[in-house]
Amino acid sequence: MERLKEYLINNEIEYNENKKASEFTSFKIGGECFAIYPKNEKELLCTAEFCRDANISYSVLGCGSNVLISDRGCKGAVILTQKLNGVNCNDNVISADCGAQLATVCKTAYKNGLTGLEFAYGIPGSVGGAVFMNAGAYGGETKDVITKVRAYSKTGRKIVELSNAECDFGYRHSVFESSDYIILSAEYTLKPADKSEIKALMDDYIDRRKSKQPLNYPSAGSVFKRYPGRYTGQMIEQAGLKGYTVGGAQVSEKHAGFIINKGGATAKDVIDLIEHIKSVVKEREGVEIETEIRVMD
Ligand SMILES: Cc1cc2nc3c(=O)[nH]c(=O)nc-3n(C[C@H](O)[C@H](O)[C@H](O)COP(=O)(O)OP(=O)(O)OC[C@H]3O[C@@H](n4cnc5c(N)ncnc54)[C@H](O)[C@@H]3O)c2cc1C
Numbered sequence: 001m002e003r004l005k006e007y008l009i010n011n012e013i014e015y016n017e018n019k020k021a022s023e024f025t026s027f028k029i030g031g032e033c034f035a036i037y038p039k040n041e042k043e044l045l046c047t048a049e050f051c052r053d054a055n056i057s058y059s060v061l062g063c064g065s066n067v068l069i070s071d072r073g074c075k076g077a078v079i080l081t082q083k084l085n086g087v088n089c090n091d092n093v094i095s096a097d098c099g100a101q102l103a104t105v106c107k108t109a110y111k112n113g114l115t116g117l118e119f120a121y122g123i124p125g126s127v128g129g130a131v132f133m134n135a136g137a138y139g140g141e142t143k144d145v146i147t148k149v150r151a152y153s154k155t156g157r158k159i160v161e162l163s164n165a166e167c168d169f170g171y172r173h174s175v176f177e178s179s180d181y182i183i184l185s186a187e188y189t190l191k192p193a194d195k196s197e198i199k200a201l202m203d204d205y206i207d208r209r210k211s212k213q214p215l216n217y218p219s220a221g222s223v224f225k226r227y228p229g230r231y232t233g234q235m236i237e238q239a240g241l242k243g244y245t246v247g248g249a250q251v252s253e254k255h256a257g258f259i260i261n262k263g264g265a266t267a268k269d270v271i272d273l274i275e276h277i278k279s280v281v282k283e284r285e286g287v288e289i290e291t292e293i294r295v296m297d
Contacts, residue, residue: 001034004077007050008036013043021069024061024080026124028218029267030069034076039083041097041184045152047079048182052154059296060182062099062126066133066220070297071267081128084184089114093147094188098128102135105188110202115193116145118201122209124221128183132176133292134169138205143169147189151181159184172225172292214252217260220293223274224257232281232289233257239280246273271295 001017008015014037021030036058038044044060051058057076061067064080081099088095089112096105106121119140120130129135130142131149146169149162160181168175176183209215224232236242237256244251248265251273252258259270274291281289 001056001077003054004034004051004056007054008047011043011046013038013047019078021064021073021078025064025067025069025220026218027064027068027220027265027270028261029071029265029270031071031073033069033073033078036077036079037083038079038081041084044079044081044084044182044184047077048152048154049157051077060098060128062129063101063124065124066129066292067294067296068220068267068270070295072297074296081126092190092192094190095185096127096188097185098126098131098183100127101125102127102130106202109188109190110195110198113192113195113198114190115198115201116140116190117188118198118205121202122206127186131167131183131186132174133172134174136172138208141169143167143174145188145190146186148187150184150186151176152184154180154182212255214254214258214260217252217262219252219258219260222257223259223291223293224277224289225292227287227289230285230287231257235281235285235287235289236277239277239284241277241280244273244276246270246276249273251277267295267297 017034018032019035021033022028036047058079060079062081084097084099086097087100087104087108089108102120102123102125106117109117119138123135134142146164152159233256241251242256243253247269248262249269250260250262252260
């Protein structure tokens, strides 16, 4: 890490070698990480290349709203994309950098009278994270509106453009999960519509979130993927697990699909709670539920 530090200092790239994951994840959990904050694509790619050449492992994160980072922090470095946040609109196409917040992209769509992205309003992630996860809600998914993704291939050491089909989107899945790409930016193609209708839909989705989700506690959203044909939250609720607590981690009383940090939860608390939920659901329903959140150590 000393070499990486020297590289970052020489190239004036911002970093914090003791940044607690609890300060940059929506769960507010996790130990110290070597966090790097590139301010443009060049800094992002040069840092990634340097790490590769120096044999230093690294992860790229957006808003940290779908991850659980270990109490010991992450191995290697964590590159946070939040400063790569440009958003541009040209006719009915919005281009957004990987670190742009979905809220900003949705507001840009609204201001330009473009429909299609309302579902994403209220998902507290970045463009990169949403493409990676194929984030979705209320019947809409990232895959419905993405026409192009620019990404950096670490093995090919080049920037490539992927079409929607090449992204291989599925339910909370994309090609990026199993490849070595860094998502750099994405292009959304939307349709013109009445601004008041767009606003009404965005407001409706936000209201639904506020009434159904425990937004007053730190969390990473729904912890588990939907089980085909079943609502996982419902299975957890029917198993009587609402309110079940391990340390500072609790199955939300408001939405059983969420685990909330009631205060001082550790990553171990959350992992133990996840294991308990999985085994109770398995015993009761005979099905194995899968986590949606990404556990990092
Ligand atoms: C209250 C709450 C509500 C939520 N509601 C929803 C919802 O309705 N629907 C939904 O789908 N999700 C929801 N989520 C989960 C989460 O917000 C989404 O999955 C979001 O898209 C994650 O984006 P992020 O930037 O936070 O990703 P991160 O958590 O930072 O990263 C997630 C994954 O993406 C990878 N990644 C991020 N950026 C890049 C990049 N540039 N290049 C390569 N890989 C990258 C990371 O390595 C990691 O594996 C919710 C979360 C919370 C806390």
